[in-house]
Amino acid sequence: xxVARRTFIQLGAxxxxxxxxxxxxxxxxxxxxxxxxxxxxxPKLKYGAVEAKPTVSKMCESGCAVKVRTVAGxxxxxxxxxxxxxxxxxxxxxxxxxxxxxxxxNRIKAPMLDGQEISxxxxxxxxxxxxxxxxxxxxxxxxxQTGTVNEVFxxxxxxxxxxxxxxxxxxxxxxxKAWTGLMGGxxxxxxxxxxxxxxxxxxxxxxxxxxxxxxxxxSFAANESGKxxxxxxxxxxxxxxxxxxxxxxxxxxxxxxLGLAYYVLQAGKTVGAADFDLFRSxxxxxxSPAKVEAATGVKADQMAALAKQxxxxxxxxxxxxxxxxxxxxxxxxxxxxxxxxxxxPEFAKAIPSAMSRSEMLRADILDGVxxxxxxxxxxNPAYALPEKIKAGFTVAFDMVQTxxxxxxxxxxxxxxxxxxxxxxASPYGLAxxxxxxxxxxxxxxxxxxNAATFILGLADLGFETFEEVLGAKxxxxxxDMDALQGGEAFVVEGETPVAASLAANVLGKAAVxxxxxxxxxxxxxxxxxxxxxxxxTTPNAPCTISNNQLVGDHMVVxxxxxxxxxxxxxxxxxxxxxxxxxxCEALVQIFEGVMPGxxxxxxxxxxxxxxxFSKGKGDNVYKILTVSSEAAAGASTWAGSTVNVAKI
Amino acid sequence: xSHFKEFKIKWGMVIDIDKCTGCGACMVGCQVENNIAPMTxxxxxxxxxxxxKPRDDASNKLRTLxxxxxxxxxxxxxxxxxxxxYLPRPCMQCGNPACVPVCPVVxxxxxxxxxxxxxxxxxxxxxxxxxxxxxxxxxxFNWWDPLWPEGMDKGLSPSTSVxxxxxxxxxxxxxxxxxxxxxxxxxDGEDPMNLPEGAYTTACADICPTKxxxxxxxxxxEHKVHELIQSPNAFRLLEKLGLHPQVYYMSERExxxxxxxxxxxxxxGHH
Ligand code: SF4
Ligand code: SF4
Numbered sequence: 001x002x003v004a005r006r007t008f009i010q011l012g013a014x015x016x017x018x019x020x021x022x023x024x025x026x027x028x029x030x031x032x033x034x035x036x037x038x039x040x041x042x043p044k045l046k047y048g049a050v051e052a053k054p055t056v057s058k059m060c061e062s063g064c065a066v067k068v069r070t071v072a073g074x075x076x077x078x079x080x081x082x083x084x085x086x087x088x089x090x091x092x093x094x095x096x097x098x099x100x101x102x103x104x105x106n107r108i109k110a111p112m113l114d115g116q117e118i119s120x121x122x123x124x125x126x127x128x129x130x131x132x133x134x135x136x137x138x139x140x141x142x143x144x145q146t147g148t149v150n151e152v153f154x155x156x157x158x159x160x161x162x163x164x165x166x167x168x169x170x171x172x173x174x175x176x177k178a179w180t181g182l183m184g185g186x187x188x189x190x191x192x193x194x195x196x197x198x199x200x201x202x203x204x205x206x207x208x209x210x211x212x213x214x215x216x217x218x219s220f221a222a223n224e225s226g227k228x229x230x231x232x233x234x235x236x237x238x239x240x241x242x243x244x245x246x247x248x249x250x251x252x253x254x255x256x257x258l259g260l261a262y263y264v265l266q267a268g269k270t271v272g273a274a275d276f277d278l279f280r281s282x283x284x285x286x287x288s289p290a291k292v293e294a295a296t297g298v299k300a301d302q303m304a305a306l307a308k309q310x311x312x313x314x315x316x317x318x319x320x321x322x323x324x325x326x327x328x329x330x331x332x333x334x335x336x337x338x339x340x341x342x343x344x345p346e347f348a349k350a351i352p353s354a355m356s357r358s359e360m361l362r363a364d365i366l367d368g369v370x371x372x373x374x375x376x377x378x379x380n381p382a383y384a385l386p387e388k389i390k391a392g393f394t395v396a397f398d399m400v401q402t403x404x405x406x407x408x409x410x411x412x413x414x415x416x417x418x419x420x421x422x423x424x425a426s427p428y429g430l431a432x433x434x435x436x437x438x439x440x441x442x443x444x445x446x447x448x449x450n451a452a453t454f455i456l457g458l459a460d461l462g463f464e465t466f467e468e469v470l471g472a473k474x475x476x477x478x479x480d481m482d483a484l485q486g487g488e489a490f491v492v493e494g495e496t497p498v499a500a501s502l503a504a505n506v507l508g509k510a511a512v513x514x515x516x517x518x519x520x521x522x523x524x525x526x527x528x529x530x531x532x533x534x535x536x537t538t539p540n541a542p543c544t545i546s547n548n549q550l551v552g553d554h555m556v557v558x559x560x561x562x563x564x565x566x567x568x569x570x571x572x573x574x575x576x577x578x579x580x581x582x583x584c585e586a587l588v589q590i591f592e593g594v595m596p597g598x599x600x601x602x603x604x605x606x607x608x609x610x611x612x613f614s615k616g617k618g619d620n621v622y623k624i625l626t627v628s629s630e631a632a633a634g635a636s637t638w639a640g641s642t643v644n645v646a647k648i
Numbered sequence: 649x650s651h652f653k654e655f656k657i658k659w660g661m662v663i664d665i666d667k668c669t670g671c672g673a674c675m676v677g678c679q680v681e682n683n684i685a686p687m688t689x690x691x692x693x694x695x696x697x698x699x700x701k702p703r704d705d706a707s708n709k710l711r712t713l714x715x716x717x718x719x720x721x722x723x724x725x726x727x728x729x730x731x732x733x734y735l736p737r738p739c740m741q742c743g744n745p746a747c748v749p750v751c752p753v754v755x756x757x758x759x760x761x762x763x764x765x766x767x768x769x770x771x772x773x774x775x776x777x778x779x780x781x782x783x784x785x786x787x788x789f790n791w792w793d794p795l796w797p798e799g800m801d802k803g804l805s806p807s808t809s810v811x812x813x814x815x816x817x818x819x820x821x822x823x824x825x826x827x828x829x830x831x832x833x834x835x836d837g838e839d840p841m842n843l844p845e846g847a848y849t850t851a852c853a854d855i856c857p858t859k860x861x862x863x864x865x866x867x868x869x870e871h872k873v874h875e876l877i878q879s880p881n882a883f884r885l886l887e888k889l890g891l892h893p894q895v896y897y898m899s900e901r902e903x904x905x906x907x908x909x910x911x912x913x914x915x916x917g918h919h
Contacts, residue, residue, distance in 0.1 A: 042794065042810050043801040045683075050806060071806040077680045079854060090857030096676035100686070103800045207669045207858070217857035221667060237669045240732045241858075247728055445799070529672040539686040539800065540679045542706035543714050544672030552707050560727045592722070592730035611797070612689055617707060 048072025054081050054487025056438035058378070058417040059094040059101070060532050061145045061170060062212040062427035065489065066095055068418050068441045075099045075418055075442040080214070084436055084489045086427065088218030093529040095214070097538035098418065103445065104539060106400040106611040108413035110447040120449060123412060124457055130373050130393050131160065131458060137372035139164035139391070141365065143379025143534040145172055146424045148473050151354035152452040152461065153377060158353045159459045165355060166365040168379050168533050169638065171210065171321050172428035176361040177635055178327035183273075184500030187343035188357065189331065191319045192431035192494075193219035193226075196340035198313035200306070201230045202330050203253045203321035204429075207238040209526040210321055211429025227313075229306070231256065233523045234558070234600045235593025246306065247595045249521060251640035252296030253322055254511035256303070257329035258283050259292030260318075261336060263307030269336040271502070279332065279504035286508060295513055315340045319429075324633035325510035332502045342494030344433040347425050350473035351461055366627045366636035377451055378414060380404045383607065384533035384622045387581060397451040402536070406609040413448035415440075420450050421467050433492040435477055437470065437484035510632035518579050518642030520563060521598035524621050531604035533622070536614035548589050549602040555584065555618030558591035558600045566597075567645050577601070579643035582623030599645065653743070655763040657841065659821055660866035660894035661853065662876040663736055665904055667860035670718050670734030674852035674861065678716040678738075681822055681851035682808045685794035687712065693793065703792045713788045715739065715819035716852050723903045733904050735897070736861065738852065739786040739819035740885065741765050743892030747778035747787060747818075755816075761841070763894055764821050772815040779816055783886055784893075787818045821863075822850040845871050866894060883908050 052067040057078065065084035069077040078098045080089040111123040118126075131138065138160045140153045145167065154165050167173055172188075179185040193199055193206065193216055206216040220228065220241070228242040232250065239245040248256045261283050270276060289300030310316045310333075317340035320330035334341035346357055365385065374391035376398075381389045383403040396408035405411045414420075422438035452466035463469045474481050479490035515521065529544045531537045537545070549556055557577065564570055573588040577599070586601065594600045605618025626641045678684070687706040694700060704711040716738045723731040741758075745765050748756050755771035756778055758764070779787045793813045796804075804810070807824040811817055829848035830840035845864055853863040864871030876882060877896045883905050884893045897908055 042812050043796065043804060045804055045806050045809060047806055069805075074802060076803045076805045077677075080857070088857075089854070090859065091673060091677075091855055092857060093671055093673040093676045096673045096680065096855055099803045100680065100800060103803045105798045105800070107799075208671060214857045217669065217671075218859075221858045221860075235730060235732055237671065237734070240734060241666060241669055245728075245731075445802070527671075529676075538676070539797075540676045540684075541672065543679075543687070543709070543712040544675045544718070545707075546670075546720055547709065548720070550707060562727065592726045593732055594727070596727060612705065613686060 053441040055441045057095045063424040086215045100539045102416040112411040134373035136161035138162045139371040140375045141166045142377045149452045151351045154355035155351045155353045155461045173361045174324045177324045182503040190342040190431040192340035196317040198316040199228045200318045204319040205236045205238040212427035233595045251513040254325040254329040258287035259303045260307045261333045271335045273502045275504040279502040282508040322639045323637040324635045328503045342431045343497035344494045348476035403609045414451045415448045418442045419444045435490040506632045515640045516642035522641040522643045523600040524603045539613045555586040556589045557586040558589045562596045576646045577643040579624035580626045584619040658763040658866045662862045662896045664860045665899040667858045668734045677851045677855035740893030740895045746781040750777040750781045769811045774814045
């Protein structure tokens with residue numbers, strides 16, 4: 001019997017309907033997708049006990065208290081540490097990717113001398129030889145602001161008769177120069193962001209990259225009654241959550257702050273400092289609202305309203321950033337207001353011959369470094385300070401390859417913070433002296449070593465290993481080792497700050513805005529998702545970088561529509577920015593949260609060395625910053641940088 | 649026709665926009681928790697690389713894979729009246745999801761207690777109907793094989809298996825954490841259907857340094873979210889579409905609330 005066409009169609013239709021009403025088709029599709037999805041390169045997961053081990057992260061200069069999440073002993077993630085006041089449970093985007101940096105192929109795998117792999121013993125020999133030859137012409141650049149590792153390096157310098165200890169330019173340094181240098185204050189300045197009822201962030205983008213960012217964010221979240229106000233040249237991410245943004249040019253911040261002090265003095269506030277009368281008459285004559293308005297463009301009535309808010313607050317605080325003068329002006333204003341600024345005691349040293357923190361902050365790296373032997377510890381001056389550093393022989397310690405390790409003579413791989421002993425003493429900005437300890441929570445994945453232990457092998461500093469130094473530190477400060485290892489912090493409350501002088505002489509001269517000669521002002525800003533001067537974008541962060549910073553591989557600069565009109569550019573224009581001794585390329589984005597006459601550019605892009613997540617993305621804004629001298633304050637600053645913008 | 653299904657437990661989020669600084673920690677935390685590979689340009693398994701186009705890396709925002717995404721909002725005014733805000737956007741776990749009915753192979757569903765919209769990857773045939781249907785752009789097609797540069801796959805999270813190329817992915821409120829929390833409750837002799845505040849939370853809420861994200865059971869009066877959503881400042885995105893999102897937002901700023909509702913707050917969209 002032949003099957004008629006009609007029967008065939010009927011059969012077919014029946015079969016189809018049948019399939020649709022049985023689960024077979026779903027199962028079949030399931031199987032098909034499983035088999036097409038089962039490729040050998042899809043990694044299998046590791047199973048086992050999941051733990052969270054407390055330690056410290058040194059991904060940024062301040063550092064943070066974290067917990068490292070492990071599965072069967074292998075680290076896979078990072079979370080905050082609720083038991084530590086530095087964290088409050090949250091972390092920043094840099095720390096969030098800490099493990100991924102640890103496992104990155106960009107890790108330096110072994111000591112390298114002029115590009116050749118060598119043993120640690122050989123490295124020790126080479127450095128010992130260079131040290132002997134250099135005499136006192138030895139310098140250190142440290143990218144760590146809070147670690148006792150700095151004591152080890154500075155003790156080595158002391159042993160060699162050198163005091164050339166440099167930190168990368170930072171607000172902690174400007175604050176120290178103003179507070180202990182110019183004003184005769186004692187201790188480290190801190191700001192009680194949690195306890196203040198009015199916080200004026202005078203240039204400090206505290207909720208995105210300034211100071212101990214995570215601790216700041218935590219204080220911001222915990223401060224229910226406080227009002228936060230941001231003053232600065234652009235509406236930063238910090239400004240997006242403060243109740244107000246007051247546009248003030250970066251170079252005008254000191255004058256603006258003294259303009260506020262004018263009203264505060266007028267209200268009869270006094271403070272017991274030797275030069276109070278001088279300060280008062282200097283401010284009343286030189287920083288009258290009209291004069292400040294003329295110099296900075298900030299309206300007098302706006303300053304009057306702000307000053308009134310500061311005066312009516314019961315516990316206000318002004319948090320500065322930028323040049324030394326801006327810090328001095330803010331400290332003077334805080335002293336007059338008597339609010340939530342604190343002076344933190346310095347923790348006792350572990351190594352007696354080491355420098356104090358204030359001594360470590362003294363040398364001005366922007367003035368340039370010229371030495372025979374240079375140690376660079378987890379910093380990237382070849383990227384952020386091009387042309388400033390000259391050394392006969394450079395030894396660079398880092399976990400990952402950077403512009404600095406690429407140009408150093410000897411590269412020594414340091415352990416990742418999750419693999420090593422480390423510590424965090426009073427990150428700048430906190431209101432209390434706070435000490436936290438880091439312990440290895442993961443096995444080293446490369447042939448790395450503890451940099452401080454390596455240094456201890458070069459000179460007799462009284463310790464064999466860094467672990468011993470940390471033990472001595474914990475003893476010296478009177479903390480409990482077990483509690484610290486358990487992730488708790490040792491905390492000593494800050495005190496009411498007292499200054500010998502208000503630096504009237506210096507501020508009278510230094511607070512006047514100094515601006516370069518370029519067509520527009522340059523506002524460089526830092527986002528932790530993009531990276532810092534020392535750390536490039538982390539592997540998972542590129543998708544978090546918005547198209548206000550990066551489009552494809554092009555850097556984006558932001559400006560208001562008025563500025564764009566003035567420059568003859570529009571959204572998407574490709575421009576060349578020239579300033580300092582260099583040039584940058586960028587696309588233009590219109591963002592009305594940038595003051596007229598300035599262009600905002602993200603720091604941290606444009607790496608030429610590193611992994612595929614950071615290399616070749618955008619351009620390096622450090623190239624176009626101009627160093628200007630704060631002559632009266634005896635310091636250098638990048639504030640007041642200007643650029644010329646040309647369409648290309 | 650409404651697919652609205654009520655659940656005894658309704659996990660949800662309240663995101664306080666006035667606290668979010670747009671730092672992106674939640675996005676990174678989400679990728680780490682859920683084994684979303686960092687996007688790489690080259691593929692060591694592609695032996696004909698020279699003949700094919702390079703993979704997109706994360707600079708190409710059209711093809712990124714971010715279950716959590718942070719959007720930047722602007723009030724649209726010019727200097728100095730300009731204001732800006734940040735809006736983190738996970739999957740809304742809609743009560744009446746647009747993505748579910750369009751899936752031809754039932755790879756996505758909202759059935760389990762807790763009201764989380766599931767995505768069953770081995771079932772997904774990558775047709776992307778759900779992506780087209782989701783008005784929140786919360787679903788992502790994974791264009792590329794998940795590759796971790798050499799050595800980086802050591803640090804994979806044990807929570808979520810790695811999805812192959814060609815399927816649609818989405819946030820599931822870190823569902824594995826929910827399962828773990830329920831298991832733990834059972835072991836401790838507690839009621840897994842009545843988890844206390846904090847026993848189950850998502851990676852993004854956990855990591856957020858300003859605690860802009862609060863997570864909990866919207867139906868449970870003992871959970872903070874239950875109270876937060878009563879606030880006059882609380883709103884849901886595109887509420888007028890009737891998808892009943894389980895993610896709420898909060899802002900004291902009117903312009904933010906208006907934008908969240910697609911400029912339609914006065915038009916009766918805001919319940
Ligand atoms: S982690 Fe918190 S503050 Fe940061 S972007 Fe996400 S929600 Fe916003
Ligand atoms: S947000 Fe989109 S993907 Fe998530 S449940 Fe709603 S419709 Fe589905």
